[in-house]
Amino acid sequence: MELWYTEEHTPDVRFSIRVERQLCSVQSPFQRIDIFESKEFGRFLTLDGLMMLTEKDEFIYHEMIVHVPMAANPDIRRVLVVGGGDGGTVRELTRYPGIERIDMAEIDGEVVRACREFLPQTASRLDDPRVNLLIEDGLKYVRSRENEYDLILVDSTDPFGPGEGLFTREFYGSCYNALREEGILVNQHESPYYPDYTRSMKRAHRRINECFPVCRVYQAHIPTYPSGHWLFGFASKGIDPLEAQLYRWERLGIETRYYNPELHRGAFALPNYVISELKDDA
Amino acid sequence: MELWYTEEHTPDVRFSIRVERQLCSVQSPFQRIDIFESKEFGRFLTLDGLMMLTEKDEFIYHEMIVHVPMAANPDIRRVLVVGGGDGGTVRELTRYPGIERIDMAEIDGEVVRACREFLPQTASRLDDPRVNLLIEDGLKYVRSRENEYDLILVDSTDPFGPGEGLFTREFYGSCYNALREEGILVNQHESPYYPDYTRSMKRAHRRINECFPVCRVYQAHIPTYPSGHWLFGFASKGIDPLEAQLYRWERLGIETRYYNPELHRGAFALPNYVISELKDDA
Numbered sequence: 314m315e316l317w318y319t320e321e322h323t324p325d326v327r328f329s330i331r332v333e334r335q336l337c338s339v340q341s342p343f344q345r346i347d348i349f350e351s352k353e354f355g356r357f358l359t360l361d362g363l364m365m366l367t368e369k370d371e372f373i374y375h376e377m378i379v380h381v382p383m384a385a386n387p388d389i390r391r392v393l394v395v396g397g398g399d400g401g402t403v404r405e406l407t408r409y410p411g412i413e414r415i416d417m418a419e420i421d422g423e424v425v426r427a428c429r430e431f432l433p434q435t436a437s438r439l440d441d442p443r444v445n446l447l448i449e450d451g452l453k454y455v456r457s458r459e460n461e462y463d464l465i466l467v468d469s470t471d472p473f474g475p476g477e478g479l480f481t482r483e484f485y486g487s488c489y490n491a492l493r494e495e496g497i498l499v500n501q502h503e504s505p506y507y508p509d510y511t512r513s514m515k516r517a518h519r520r521i522n523e524c525f526p527v528c529r530v531y532q533a534h535i536p537t538y539p540s541g542h543w544l545f546g547f548a549s550k551g552i553d554p555l556e557a558q559l560y561r562w563e564r565l566g567i568e569t570r571y572y573n574p575e576l577h578r579g580a581f582a583l584p585n586y587v588i589s590e591l592k593d594d595a
Numbered sequence: 596m597e598l599w600y601t602e603e604h605t606p607d608v609r610f611s612i613r614v615e616r617q618l619c620s621v622q623s624p625f626q627r628i629d630i631f632e633s634k635e636f637g638r639f640l641t642l643d644g645l646m647m648l649t650e651k652d653e654f655i656y657h658e659m660i661v662h663v664p665m666a667a668n669p670d671i672r673r674v675l676v677v678g679g680g681d682g683g684t685v686r687e688l689t690r691y692p693g694i695e696r697i698d699m700a701e702i703d704g705e706v707v708r709a710c711r712e713f714l715p716q717t718a719s720r721l722d723d724p725r726v727n728l729l730i731e732d733g734l735k736y737v738r739s740r741e742n743e744y745d746l747i748l749v750d751s752t753d754p755f756g757p758g759e760g761l762f763t764r765e766f767y768g769s770c771y772n773a774l775r776e777e778g779i780l781v782n783q784h785e786s787p788y789y790p791d792y793t794r795s796m797k798r799a800h801r802r803i804n805e806c807f808p809v810c811r812v813y814q815a816h817i818p819t820y821p822s823g824h825w826l827f828g829f830a831s832k833g834i835d836p837l838e839a840q841l842y843r844w845e846r847l848g849i850e851t852r853y854y855n856p857e858l859h860r861g862a863f864a865l866p867n868y869v870i871s872e873l874k875d876d877a
Binding site: 581 | 599
């Protein structure tokens with residue numbers, strides 16, 4: 314018997330993984346949640362059939378969404394994570410002793426429950442005493458906050474289904490208001506390669522640009538995401554990630570498998586075709 | 596009817612492309628050559644079933660194998676391309692007016708013939724008067740050369756089948772002898788992600804390291820190669836690509852879609868896990 318998981322990166326491109334067994338399949342009020350076991354990638358989580366993370370390479374995404382802003386401002390104390398139900402982003406944040414409080418607004422409690430049970434690798438630090446886990450809509454939550462966070466991380470699904478509201482002008486405006494003077498917003502920013510993802514990326518970038526004075530994009534190699542070329546948006550009220558005093562981050566002695574200070578700078582060096590797409594208003 | 600091309604990135608991972616039609620299928624004395632037409636990627640070339648290039652993203656590979664060394668030393672005059680039968684590497688080289696002669700040693704004349712007929716996008720500049728096309732084994736050719744080239748580009752298949760000899764200590768030693776004092780060797784260096792490719796990458800790196808005093812590795816996002824995370828080796832008798840005077844390259848006014856001087860530096864900033872693999876002698 315052969316069992317294969319297949320994701321359509323486009324209607325004409327498929328990526329398939331041989332599966333040993335399915336560990337979990339839940340239909341929550343928001344989405345379908347599946348966790349599989351595979352030889353190549355260990356366990357992996359899909360939402361509505363789309364790849365969210367694998368045990369083999371989740372470190373890349375989670376290190377890059379967390380350590381880039383933390384190195385840009387090591388004085389960050391209060392953090393809001395929007396989404397991120399698998400816990401990987403929180404896990405990386407808890408490695409910073411200087412962080413005092415992590416609020417996490419995840420709309421789907423079933424994702425958290427499934428990951429706690431089947432993905433301890435990512436969910437392990439959700440019980441850190443600094444973590445305040447809120448099962449509610451991040452879009453609504455952030456609306457009521459003002460001048461409260463040093464960092465907001467939008468660790469969302471793609472901009473269709475439950476993640477849709479997290480790619481709107483209204484949401485980015487609310488994030489701006491919820492951030493303090495030195496505040497930073499980082500969001501998963503889709504991909505520049507396949508047309509549907511490129512459209513999402515351009516739209517997100519245009520909207521963030523309208524809300525924040527500093528607005529940059531950085532990239533990582535994430536082999537299990539469509540095209541493997543994934544982007545993150547870095548927006549702030551003033552802090553420029555390329556002027557970070559990276560020696561301060563190095564002094565913290567945090568061990569990483571992907572991120573390092575050289576790569577911090579390198580990740581912002583985008584290919585010309587991506588720069589063009591980000592400039593294109595269409 | 597549906598027609599799909601599938602490449603096994605590992606026995607447990609498959610990448611599939613919907614095909615409109617097959618344009619060409621040839622069994623040469625060295626390998627099986629296929630060219631397909633697809634909606635997503637335009638035409639694409641496979642050798643022994645493995646993806647070599649697609650019209651959509653070949654610019655990434657060809658720009659990165661050529662412009663990085665050309666920017667490291669814009670005074671390059673004589674170039675040897677080993678492999679590269681599709682012509683894409685030669686196409687990028689011919690954009691430099693300073694290059695006087697390009698020798699290309701491609702073992703398989705059938706690849707050149709098929710690409711001339713079906714892939715004019717890459718093969719278009721093989722008729723440049725500076726190009727000296729040799730249908731012969733690059734391994735043997737380079738053995739007889741001494742102190743002749745400023746740049747050798749190893750644009751080979753993977754290290755099994757006809758490309759195998761191009762990953763040996765003997766070959767790298769011959770390249771060293773064929774290069775002048777300021778000589779640079781760049782080779783496609785496989786990928787750090789899937790175990791079989793990682794083994795090839797480590798072996799190539801160790802062997803090049805034994806032959807050349809300067810030995811670095813840089814990366815690119817190539818979505819249609821396994822994992823999308825592809826590496827190039829940069830070796831030289833003294834020139835350090837990170838000390839390149841990149842303003843000299845900018846003055847040439849060569850338009851690129853992937854490469855730029857910021858990215859030149861960024862491409863050498865490797866993730867920690869790749870750095871560890873390259874240091875690992877096992």
